[in-house]
Amino acid sequence: MEKILSVKNLTKKFKRVVVNNISFDVEKGNVYGLLGPNGSGKSTTFGMLLSTINPTSGDWYWFGKKGTDPDTLKRIGAIIEQPNFYPYLSAETNLKIVAEIKHTPYSRIEEVLKTVGLYERRKDTFKTFSLGMKQRLAIASAMLNNPEVLILDEPTNGLDPEGIIQIREIISNIAKQGITIIIASHLLDEIEKICSHVIVLKEGTSLYCGRVDEMTSNNGYFELKADNNTQLLEALNELQWFTAINQEDGLIKAHVRDDATISASTLNQKLTEKGIFLSHLNKKKLSLESQFLELVKNTN
Structure with a gap:
């Protein structure tokens, strides 16, 4: 070019x-x-x-x-x-x-x-x-x-x-x-x-x-919810696919590791095998705003 x-x-x-x-x-x-x-x-x-x-x-x-x-x-x-x-x-x-x-x-x-x-x-x-x-x-x-x-x-x-x-x-x-x-x-x-x-x-x-x-080509994060979010949090931590997992207003956000390739269906299957049935599952990308704020935070 x-x-x-x-x-x-x-x-x-x-x-x-x-x-x-x-x-x-x-x-x-x-x-x-x-x-x-x-x-x-x-x-x-x-x-x-x-x-x-x-x-x-x-x-x-x-x-x-x-x-x-x-x-x-x-x-x-x-x-x-x-x-x-x-x-x-x-x-x-x-x-x-x-x-x-x-x-x-x-x-x-x-x-x-x-x-x-x-x-x-x-x-x-x-x-x-x-x-x-x-x-x-x-x-x-x-x-x-x-x-x-x-x-x-x-x-x-x-x-x-x-x-x-x-x-x-x-x-x-x-x-x-x-x-x-x-x-x-x-x-x-x-x-x-x-x-x-x-x-x-x-x-x-x-x-x-x-x-x-x-x-913005990051692995993004999952939004999840189950009847028992405490059990869900434990299962997500055991999977070791995520850099950070947090809960806010009844919704769990699990940020995917850069070296992990995982689809929503794969995650759902793994959780089902553990006896956890999700009422909400959505995969999202981090926005430019999120990436920008992360960049600025890392230079402070």
Whole structure:
């Protein structure tokens, strides 16, 4: 797979270390999530990759070329700050101004407005737009130069649930065009639903870099219940297939060992042989949120 971006030991120090020696690669055609709480170094990382912030040390390569020069920037669309358009001009006129700055033909305006679902509102002034519509217009602006890479910093920040869903659908549709997307977010659910890959940051340090499905490809856990949960707990401990077994509100959770491969039917059969008959049995996967919290806990 072709590498769009390669980051090597990138570090930024202000009064403290904000980004601490992070390295990761971004492959063409995927959606990457830069995941971490506020203050974890996401925006600073984007700033360095777009050459608006000077790094303390480290290197990065866009399309195999070191750093970020003007020619490279022409291949990237980015939204790093809040949308800044003229409030009393229409969406279409605002995009014409951006097109002039980017030396992009006006013919792209209709296409990008349709992409973000604002073509019917193209004659309306920016000040009449909701926050979600303003964010969608910003994405249209970033798409004007037909970029190979789209960088979005907290694209759903402050939006209501409907606005979040709209932005999510737009990002998915853009990704289907083969455009590589990098999203910074502190919302685990957003990353899990949108991204194929994730880079987890905590206090400027990278805790994980890889596919989302590999991060969540654990053996998961069983939810169980029987008439005699005390007997059930004893039987589960005897099986030695689990790393942790706990009971809450009458429901037992048994977390499967990484080296154990066990199906619900196999577990049910083993328990039946021991004279235990289940009234509830469900196998579940740990969510990205659970994995993220586990990662953060292990670094404390």
